[in-house]
Amino acid sequence: MKFPVQKSEEDWKKQLSPEQYQVLRLKGTERPYSGHLYKIDLPGTYLCGGCGAPLFDSETKFDAHCGWPSFYAPVSQEVISEESDYSHGMIRTEVLCSNCGGHLGHVFPDGPQPTGLRYCINSVSMEFKPLNKEQLPK
Numbered sequence: 590m591k592f593p594v595q596k597s598e599e600d601w602k603k604q605l606s607p608e609q610y611q612v613l614r615l616k617g618t619e620r621p622y623s624g625h626l627y628k629i630d631l632p633g634t635y636l637c638g639g640c641g642a643p644l645f646d647s648e649t650k651f652d653a654h655c656g657w658p659s660f661y662a663p664v665s666q667e668v669i670s671e672e673s674d675y676s677h678g679m680i681r682t683e684v685l686c687s688n689c690g691g692h693l694g695h696v697f698p699d700g701p702q703p704t705g706l707r708y709c710i711n712s713v714s715m716e717f718k719p720l721n722k723e724q725l726p727k
Contacts, residue, residue, distance in 0.1 A: 590670065594640045594689035605639065612711045613639045613691035616676075616683070621656020624712025633719035634664070635710075639691035644668055644715065645708070653700070653707050658715070660708040661700045669708075671696065684708060 596604070601614050611617040626635070635645040635658070645660040653659035663669045667687060674683040674695065684693045693714045700707030 590672070590685075590690065592670075592686075592688060592690035596689075601639070606713075608713045609638050612713045613689075613693075616692040618694075619657075619711050619713050624657060626658045626712035626715060626717055627656070629658075629717055631717075631719050632721070633717055635660075635715045635717055637686040637689060637691055637693070638714050638716050639686060640689035641716070642668060642686055642688040644686065644693070645710070651701055653709065655707075655709055657694060657709045658712055659700070660710065661702075661704045661706055663708065669693070684710065 598614065602610055605613060608619070612619060631647060633647050634643050635647070636642060637644055643664050646664055649660045649662045651659055651661060670685040670687045672683045672685065674681045681695045684696050685691060686693060691714060694708065694710040697707045697709060698705060
């Protein structure tokens, strides 16, 4: 798949932290309940950690008790791409940023209404932009 943002692996390594590179570029995952965005419950937007594209709105975030930030919908279907993932002896749907191709997580059909979907996303693959910067935890 071709994505609008194209960088060499060397450039990605310079831009991203080792943890971000492992998840966004090498399709890794963070340990459940370890991500810095898991417990954030403030109004704002979740952006791609690789390119800054808006991905999810806080109004669609919910606690799925799975250990990763979960959303029932992206800001629009155009901001994400999906691919079949057959790794780890499972069949899953991988979620990628449509702008840079960064691995975000997976989507499952067990979420709340109105979509019935659960976008299970790695914290390290996103940045949070609060509506009010004073609300961020110190």
